[in-house]
Amino acid sequence: MADALSAITLTSACVASVLGFAWLAMAMQVHWKQVHTGAGPTRLHRRALRLLGSLGLAASLGLCLAADATSMAILVWMLLLACGAIVVALTLCWRPRALRLIWPWRD
C-alpha cells in the first residue's frame, strides 16, 4: 500500500516535471513557433507559461519530497528534471504539435 502510494506520487512527479518544462519551452519564441506556427507568444502568454512552468517544476519537487526522505528526494528530483527536459526536447523534435494539448490558446 505504501509502495503503491509512493509509486503514484513519483509518477505524478515525473508528469509534473515534463509539464513544467513543456510550458517553459513554449514560453520561448522558437519553440512556440514549432508548436503554434505564426509569431511568438504574447507577453501575457509568455508570463503565464513561465509561471505555470515554474509551478510544475516546484510541484515535482514537492511530490518527490512527499515520497522519499529529503536527501533521496533531491537526487530523484535532479534526475527527473533531466528526464523531463529530454522528453520535452524529443517531443519538440518529433511531435511539436502534441504540445498544443497542454496550451491550446494562441492569442
Add this chain to the structure above:
Amino acid sequence: MTGIFRDRMGALHTWAGVVFSVLLFAIFWTGSLSVFDKEIDRWMMPATRLQWDASAPQPSLDRDVKPLLEARAPKSPAWTVILPTERTPFLTLTYGSEQARKHHRDWFDPRTMAELPKTDTAGASGFLYPFHHNLTIRYKDIGAWIVGLASVAMLCLLVSGVVIHRKLFAEFFTLRLRRGFGRANLDVHNVSGILLLPFYILITLSGLIVAFSIYFPSAHEALYAQQATPEDRPAGQGERRGGRQAESPERAFLREALGRERLTPARRPSDVASLEQIVADAERHWGKGSVYLIRVNNPEDAGGNVVLRRSSSETVTKDIDHLRYSSASGEPIGSFQSSTTVSVWNFIAGTHYLQFRHWLLRWLYFLGGIGGCAMIATGLFFWTQARRRKHLKQGHVGVTLVDVLSVGGICGIIAGTFAFFLANKLLPDQEMAWGIDRSQGEILAFYMVWLMSLIHALLRSIGNRQSGHLLAWREQCWAIAALAAGAALSNWLVTGDHLLRMLGEPYWPVVGMDLSLLLAAALSTLAASKLARRERSVAVSRGEDEAGDLLDDEEPARG
C-alpha cells in the same frame, strides 16, 4: 578577453576530450551496468534466481545458521552472516581458516536452508564493477589512478564544455535530429551534456571522493602519524606488532573513522551466545529488521565479539554504525557511531554506491549513465566530423586514428560486454584448456572481443580512409546486435527461463536483463541500417558531408 578564455577552454575541451573519451566511455559504460550489478549477477548465476518475499520468515540464526558455521568453520577467525535482501535474496555465510587466507563464501536458500550450487563466474559485481573503478589493474593502484585522472579530465570537460557552449539557454531544448548527422550529433552532445550536468558533476566528484584514501592518502597519514603516540593507544593494542612500534597511521585512522577495532584473543575457549537474542537487543535500538550483517570475531574464544551492522536501504547515507556484543556472554560491550565528518563522507559515498532501495532512482542513475555514454560518443563523433575533410586533404592521420579509437572504444567495449554475457551461458562449467576456468574464460571473451574490435576498426579504416570507418561502425553494430540477441537467446536455451516465463512469475532481474539485451540488439540493428544508408549517400556524393551546416555556429573546427 572572454574570447581568449573561450578559445583556451575550447582547446582544453578538444584535447581532454580526444585523449580521455575512450577511457571515460568505458568507465561510464561499466558504471551504468554496475547500477544493476546484483540483477546481472542473478542473470549470470541461475542458481541464485530466488523469488524474494519480504513477509517470509527469516532463517533462525541459532537453530539454522550457527550449527552450519560450527560444522563448516570451527577454526575460522571470523564468521560473517549476511541476511537475505531484495537484491540478494539468499543467505550468505563467509568464513576463513587461519592457514588459508582465502575466504569461503556459501549461499543458502533462506526458505529451505539448502546450499545453492555455485556458478563459476565473477558476475557483474566481480568483474564489471571492479573494472569501473580500477580497470582490473590492481598493481600499485595503477588502475584506480588512471580512473582518477580520467575523472579529473571529466570535470575539466564539464566546466570547459559549459564555457564554450554559446547558446546554453537559447538551445536548452533544441534537438534537431532530422537536420543531418552533423547538426543532430552536436545537438545530442549539447542537450545530453547540459541537462545531465548536475548528475555528471555529482557522480564524477563523488567517485573521486569515495576513493580519497588512494588519491589523497597523505592527509590522514600525516595527521595520524602525529597522533598515534604510544600513550593514546588503548592497552593491549600494538603489542602484537612488537613492543614499541605504534599502531600504523592507517589503522589509527580506520579505528577512529570507521570504528574498526583489532581484537585481542583471551585464549580461553568459549561457546557463542544466542545470536538471536543479540540481534533482538540491537533491533530495540535500531528498529525491526534493521540488522543486515552479523560478524562473529574469534567465535571459539572467550574474548570474541559479535559485531552487528545496520542496513541503510532507506537513506542515501551509507550507514557504518555498528553495535558490539561479547560473543561469550551476549552482553553489549560497545557501539560505534560515525562522526559528522564521516557521515558527510558516507552521504557522498552513498550517492555513488547506490546501495539503498529505490527502483526509480536506480533506473534514473542507469539512464543518466547511458546519457553520459551518449554524450561522450557524440563528442568523439563531432571531433572527427569537424576535421574529416581537412585531414583527408592534408593526408593527416589524426582523423583516422580517432576513428579507430572511437569504433574500438565504443563498439568494442559494448560488444565485449555482451560477449562476456554470452560466454557465461555457452562456456562449460569446468576447467577448459590451459587451466582456464569459466570465470576466467568469460573475462577473456570480454578482452578478446574488445581487441578484435580494435583490430577490425584499424583494418577497415586503413583499407579505405574515405569511408572505411562507416563500414567498421556498421559491421560492429551488427556484431553487437548478434551478441546481445545471442546472449538473451542463450539464457533461454541454457536455463529455460525464457522471457514469457519470467514475465509470468514475474522475476524482474531476468526480465530486465533480457529485455535490455533485446533492446540493445534492436537499437544496434537500427544504427547499422542507418549507417548502410549513409554509406550509400557518401558513395554517391563523395566528400560532401554535412560538416558545412554546423560550422556556422558553435565551436570552430580545430585541426
